Amino acid sequence: MEERVRLLPTRRSKLGLVAILGILSVATAVSAAVPAAASNGIGVFVSYADSLRVESPNFPTPWAGSPGTIFYGCTPATTCVYDGAAVRVVNNSGSAVTVNAIAVHVDTCTYTGWPPAVLQPGMNVIVTQLASGAFDGCSGPSPDHFDLSDVGSGGSDFSGQCPEGGNGIQPTVDVSGQVLNTEGIDFGPCMNSNESIQWTLIGSKPCRGSLLTLAPPSQSHPVLSTATVTATFTNSCNQPLSNAAVQFTVSNGPNAGLTGSGATNSAGQATFTYSSTHTGTDTLKASVTNLFGSIPSNNVTASWTISFAPGGGAFVIGDRENVMGAHVYWWGAQWWKMDPMTSGLAPASFKGYELSNNASPWCGQTWTTRPGNSPHPPSSVPGLMAVIVSSHITKSGSTISGDIVHIVLVRTDPGYGPNPGHRGFGTIVDTIC
Numbered sequence: 398m399e400e401r402v403r404l405l406p407t408r409r410s411k412l413g414l415v416a417i418l419g420i421l422s423v424a425t426a427v428s429a430a431v432p433a434a435a436s437n438g439i440g441v442f443v444s445y446a447d448s449l450r451v452e453s454p455n456f457p458t459p460w461a462g463s464p465g466t467i468f469y470g471c472t473p474a475t476t477c478v479y480d481g482a483a484v485r486v487v488n489n490s491g492s493a494v495t496v497n498a499i500a501v502h503v504d505t506c507t508y509t510g511w512p513p514a515v516l517q518p519g520m521n522v523i524v525t526q527l528a529s530g531a532f533d534g535c536s537g538p539s540p541d542h543f544d545l546s547d548v549g550s551g552g553s554d555f556s557g558q559c560p561e562g563g564n565g566i567q568p569t570v571d572v573s574g575q576v577l578n579t580e581g582i583d584f585g586p587c588m589n590s591n592e593s594i595q596w597t598l599i600g601s602k603p604c605r606g607s608l609l610t611l612a613p614p615s616q617s618h619p620v621l622s623t624a625t626v627t628a629t630f631t632n633s634c635n636q637p638l639s640n641a642a643v644q645f646t647v648s649n650g651p652n653a654g655l656t657g658s659g660a661t662n663s664a665g666q667a668t669f670t671y672s673s674t675h676t677g678t679d680t681l682k683a684s685v686t687n688l689f690g691s692i693p694s695n696n697v698t699a700s701w702t703i704s705f706a707p708g709g710g711a712f713v714i715g716d717r718e719n720v721m722g723a724h725v726y727w728w729g730a731q732w733w734k735m736d737p738m739t740s741g742l743a744p745a746s747f748k749g750y751e752l753s754n755n756a757s758p759w760c761g762q763t764w765t766t767r768p769g770n771s772p773h774p775p776s777s778v779p780g781l782m783a784v785i786v787s788s789h790i791t792k793s794g795s796t797i798s799g800d801i802v803h804i805v806l807v808r809t810d811p812g813y814g815p816n817p818g819h820r821g822f823g824t825i826v827d828t829i830c
Contacts, residue, residue, distance in 0.1 A: 438490030438663075440639075441599040443576040445546065446479040446525060447592035453690030454606045455593035457483055458630075459640040460523065460687060464660035466640050469511045469540075470525035474688055480531035481543035482577040485523045485596055487639060488516035489663040499524050501577065503545050506535035519662070521640050545577050546592055576603045595632040604634035609643075611683045611694040617702060618673075619781060621806060621827055624699040625670040628683040630661045630692075637665025641685050645669035650679030651701065673701040674827050703783040703806065703829055707775040710752035711764070712821065715743070716788040716802055721825055727784050728774065728813060728821030743799075744792035748817045750774045751785070751799065758785060758801055760830035765798045774815040782807050783829060804829040 444457040459466050461474035471477035484501065488494045494516045500509040514522035525543055532542030576597050597604040610629045618624050628643045639661050647655040652673055659667030673679070679701070683694040705711040712727040715736035726735040728749040733742050736749070746768035753764040764785065766772050786803035807823035 438488065439494065440485075440487035440489060440663075442485040442487065442596040443599050444483045444485065444596045445576060445592050445594040446481060446483055448477070448479040448689065449531070450591040451689040452591040452593055453687060454608075454692050455591060455595055456687050456689050457485075457523075457593065457596050458607065458638065458685060458687040458692070459521070459596075459642075463640050464642055465517075465520040467514045467516070467520065467522040469514070469527070470523065471527055471529050477529040478531070479526065479529075480546075480592070481526035482545040483523055483525035483543070484577075485521055486514075486516070487521040487663075488518055489639070491518055493517050496522060501543075501545075503535075503577070506537045508537040508540050508543060510538060510540050519639070576601075596636075596638055597632060597634065598636050601634060601636070604632035604636060606633035607631065607638065607685075607692055608633065608635075609683060609685050609692050609694040611681065611697050613697065615698045615700070617700040620673050620676060620701050620703055620829065621781065623670050623672050624679075624701075625668055626681055626683070626697055626699070627666050627668050628659070628661070628694055630665045630667075630685055637661070637663065639663050639665060641665075641667075643667040643683050643685055645681065645683050647671075647679045647681050648696070650699075651675035651677035652679050673699075674829070676701050676703055676829065703804070704779050704781070705756070705758070705783045706750070706778055708752070708773070709754060709756050710750055710766070710772060710774070711758055711783065711785050712749050712778075713747075713751055713764075713785045713787050713790075713799065714749075714805070714807075716786050719786045719803055719805060719825070721828070723825050724822060725784075725807065725825060726820065726822055727807065728817070729819075730817040731820075738788050738790065740789040743787075743790040744768070744797060746792065747790060747797050749821065751797075758804070760801055760804060762801045763798060764801065765796055767795055768792070768797060776815055778809050778813055778821065780809055781826075782809055782823070784823075 446457050461468040461472060484499055486496050495513060497513045499511055511524040516522060528541040532544045536542040576594050594603045594605050595607045608631055612627050616624055630638050630641050632638060641661045643659050645657040647653055655671060657669040661667045679699045680696050682696050685692045714725045714727050715738040717737040718725045732747055732749040733745045750772055751764045751766035752772035753766055783804055784807045785801050786805055787799040788802045790799040805825045806827040806829055808826050809823040813819055813821040
């Protein structure tokens with residue numbers, strides 16, 4: 398007994414698939430043809446779809462409606478009852494490929510008749526049962542039904558029979574791994590179990606489940622920069638699954654509610670990149686949704702920070718300078734003239750730098766410092782720096798004090814130096830609080 402799959406690719410393919418694949422047959426040529434096809438970017442996967450006894454991680458994904466997917470099967474997918482095998486051809490090459498025909502043989506039973514498909518790079522075609530419901534025994538050559546777990550020797554009805562060794566159909570060359578006929582066992586009535594098998598690379602034993610992993614586990618970035626997370630979708634054998642739609646969600650943190658989406662590539666990966674104008678730590682998760690539920694990922698975190706002046710202090714501007722996009726003066730001998738405030742002018746001895754040993758000043762707090770450059774300003778500043786906005790600054794003895802009404806992000810100009818004669822300028826690019 399034998400189980401076979403044949404693919405008839407176009408002669409016009411730039412990849413020369415006729416020479417590479419020839420007739421893809423589990424019983425004969427596939428042992429040599431599959432590695433050759435894979436090396437040229439053509440992937441062949443097999444699976445089994447069971448919607449009668451639902452298990453979301455096992456149901457073949459991608460399926461009808463997935464990105465870059467041509468689906469030749471029962472539609473609409475949301476109302477069809479699936480109990481059948483499926484074959485998937487993926488074009489991960491750099492050129493268009495036409496698959497003229499797919500034929501599946503189980504012993505003497507043959508299934509064929511699906512339309513041809515033109516696959517642009519990154520696309521895939523899925524063939525499965527065209528009609529809703531199960532069928533006992535061989536219904537070929539029509540692919541209306543494709544219930545190979547119920548096909549016995551000579552095309553006989555094998556439904557409900559539960560011999561210890563399966564239905565006895567063993568491929569001459571076990572390239573399909575008996576995925577298409579669920580290892581020769583009718584798992585539904587025999588074990589009261591779901592028959593679904595996730596997409597499995599032809600030549601492998603069944604890889605029933607799937608896994609969605611999100612990485613990296615944690616990361617930290619300055620606000621206004623970007624963070625990227627990568628979701629990797631594989632079957633339970635760690636074989637990557639392309640063309641699956643991935644949803645990304647920031648579930649907690651300063652950017653809670655932010656969402657994104659992507660489609661997995663040939664490595665089974667999709668990425669999500671976003672930026673933050675707020676400090677704090679976000680929790681992110683991803684999910685892949687198929688007809689029968691969601692496959693969730695692990696949670697990861699992204700932390701957003703702001704950098705004040707090096708050394709534990711901060712530079713200051715007056716609140717009347719606080720206009721988005723304004724070019725501001727945050728350090729220099731003429732600070733008291735250049736930085737007007739709603740309360741009036743600052744003491745002339747304040748040059749724009751405070752050092753109150755508060756490494757993380759925030760709106761609503763206050764600060765204190767000493768006059769001039771005696772707080773020892775840093776020798777250099779970052780290109781993007783958080784700056785305090787004050788509306789009221791006073792001097793009492795050798796102590797200068799001010800409030801914090803806002804914190805803004807300033808893109809600094811070159812030319813700064815710790816001596817008040819080397820003025821500090823920059824442009825406001827965002828408001829932190």
